[in-house]
Amino acid sequence: MLLCSNLHHSKKIMSEILKAHLQKFITITDEEFAWIMDYFEVKTFAKKQNLLEEGQICRANFFVTKGILRKFHLNEKGVEQTTEFAIETWWMTDNISFEHRTPSEFHIQAVEKTEVLVITSEAQEQLLSRFPVMEKYFRIVYQRAFAASQNRVKYIFSLSKEEFYFNLLKRHPEFVQRVPQYLVASFLGFTPEYLSEIRKKSVS
């Protein structure tokens, strides 16, 4: 009984987070939002649990309400290369696999215990056709995600390894604090040892 009521409470908080995020960009009534929520499922993933593995078709889009997800692939040396993180109110999916239903080249994994609202590709299509206002919401979400990704490409090419780290620290200090250092290193394309050296140098 207690568990059940906790779960219910949790879903309510999660839906409030999504609602607030929608309302940043679009206008919707409470009634519409109740319908919209019907397209989502609540899921919780344990630390290091995989939401998606390479070779699987990514059938879901994940909206983080608590915790952190990361996307990574294994490079030819078998080393995990993290290409993206998603914290609260960020979406994550493998867009190519999600759109074209092809096997994914990525893993998606929970960095810490993570709560997400999940929408399948079929449900998202139905949602968009039933609530065209959600097209605007996702247009803005993707527009910003694209801009962030373009900036990332720019930084990769134009910053030295040290600058790359300090740029991340300056832009997302909370993030560098929360994420284990070996994953920060993986995101920057460093070895953990190299990151540790830079950090030591900056303290001294």
Add this chain to the structure above:
Amino acid sequence: MLLCSNLHHSKKIMSEILKAHLQKFITITDEEFAWIMDYFEVKTFAKKQNLLEEGQICRANFFVTKGILRKFHLNEKGVEQTTEFAIETWWMTDNISFEHRTPSEFHIQAVEKTEVLVITSEAQEQLLSRFPVMEKYFRIVYQRAFAASQNRVKYIFSLSKEEFYFNLLKRHPEFVQRVPQYLVASFLGFTPEYLSEIRKKSVS
């Protein structure tokens, strides 16, 4: 008189290219499309002409109907680093500057003589609010652009320099043919000399 009629002809062809691209993703009537076209201006840029310079606010979104655009920035050594190309039916803008009206950190330049349909940020906002179906169109455009950008990050991290070139050649052979080799090198983060070596090796 002749010039005038050519220009008119040219605008008609350009609008047909945009219309065909819209119709890949959304349904619109001829009448609606005529209204939509009113938000666009036709512009032609000479080879190497800048559409945007670093420090300027990027007030326009460019839809290429003929030619090639590239986006680049100068790295700390003053070397041009190309981060993105746009060929026919691709959009290009500096999304961050366009959305937030902040000075751009990029240049946008015509690689060859290029014809574009131009929409200003104000006009795009009006267009989207008057024709909500355009939200779906831009949602799909940005969703795909984001997916392409994510793949690019993956390739940068996971492929060796040689693989990076052959991957581009395999995926976009027409593109490697059309774009001057020093710009292909700039897109891959190579020196032109290094690219020339790889090409020689692959022929022999």
